Amino acid sequence: MQTISENRCYGGIQGVYAHPSKACACDMTFAVYLPPAAEIAPVPVLWYLSGLTCTHENAMVKANAQQYAARHGLAICFPDTSPRGDGVADDDAFDLGQGAGFYVDATEDPWAPHFRMWSYITDELPRILDANFAIDPDRQAITGHSMGGHGALTVALRHPGRFASVSAFAPIANPSQSDWGRKQLTAYLGPDKTRWADHDATMLMGETGFDGPVLIDQGTKDPFVDLLRPEDLAHAMAARRQPGAFRFQKGYDHSYFFMESFMADHVAFHAAALGL
């Protein structure tokens, strides 16, 4: 693991690191914020999964989560959103290929050799964090934005017991029923829709629910709202009386300005679930 940069931030350290990834068969970059409390003992970690076109950097500099992480005493990990590099398949569209991994393990060509973000996020990167940072692997929570909200929800719902809580900002909530989903799941997993079910938060919520609290924020002026299909996830949560809250926030769009406006709530929500 190579240290790209470390900057003091709210009394802690905002670092950026690179490493050769076995899961993705390429070099990967991620960011970790360690709060001041991590100097004394291992701290819980909040995973933050980013959206289409983002790298590790966007949320690190724009989502304004570090101050709350410092206050509550939890670390944040900001992974990249896909494998990258000259030898990695890509597509001209912004919503397929590099920057658009959709948090799945691709089985189809040309994506299968590198696009294994599911394994990277759920297996390889957690072990790297555990080995290199003052993080307590028994206390984790997860959040994300847009495609990263989809990632956070599907990862949490399929790992009962691992995450104390899950939240999302404007998640791609029902990709099987959306043009933000069908295209990518077909490309990465093939046309057999039964293989998509494991990567659809609304379907997973309907089947199993989540064994902890859930918090979703969705702006009412989000220009992508018809692609995100928040109402499908809200219905699924209500149908099973899932503990948690689905909030429609009046006047907010899909930007980081929306997200940072509610970041205090989300970090406090996870901190409470983690017993901080």
Added chain:
Amino acid sequence: MQTISENRCYGGIQGVYAHPSKACACDMTFAVYLPPAAEIAPVPVLWYLSGLTCTHENAMVKANAQQYAARHGLAICFPDTSPRGDGVADDDAFDLGQGAGFYVDATEDPWAPHFRMWSYITDELPRILDANFAIDPDRQAITGHSMGGHGALTVALRHPGRFASVSAFAPIANPSQSDWGRKQLTAYLGPDKTRWADHDATMLMGETGFDGPVLIDQGTKDPFVDLLRPEDLAHAMAARRQPGAFRFQKGYDHSYFFMESFMADHVAFHAAALGL
């Protein structure tokens, strides 16, 4: 004035606007954050002047000031750092020309026709704000980072009575004595150093002081500290017993991670001076 974008943010509006500038003889872009309180009555405004290479956008997305502006009920204006465009003079160096206006009115070729950031910041843009936003022109404060800290201090020191308070993050504190200053002041104002005195915060502080409180934060691990010369300004403040505080912050560098770590303090400082 043209609206480029408006996003809801902490209950207020983060807007970006463009307009033809008479002072700079080119189109200029700036950002304004209006807090929720501006929906009811005009609010005080905090000017935020940015550093080398920045546009209006850097601080708008990275400095994390809006949440405190929303809480205290003040607007923030983020101007650009120089004139820009194909017809505007430039230099290959990052610290001269476009993105490096140094908040002066240039008198020397090739800069004189457009590089009039002093007039733009102190005269033209305030009138545009007054005409177009719910801002109270009788209640202003000013801050900035690096080159923008230099701008904030010199603008405040030379306009007694206009600003309730001034603060800066890692300002270029004594440009007459620094390679971040001599080169640019020579280029923009000519080699006669008597013309530089109006644009040197340490000299102005020594001559007149500031008629309100001053807050300066400087990181001890700032890689540019020898160019910034914080000790010169600290000495000048101490010599005249200037009300205010000069703080050296252990372990912090020159980045936005440094700045955002102390943004709550700075906005609260200005809010208190403005009677909020």
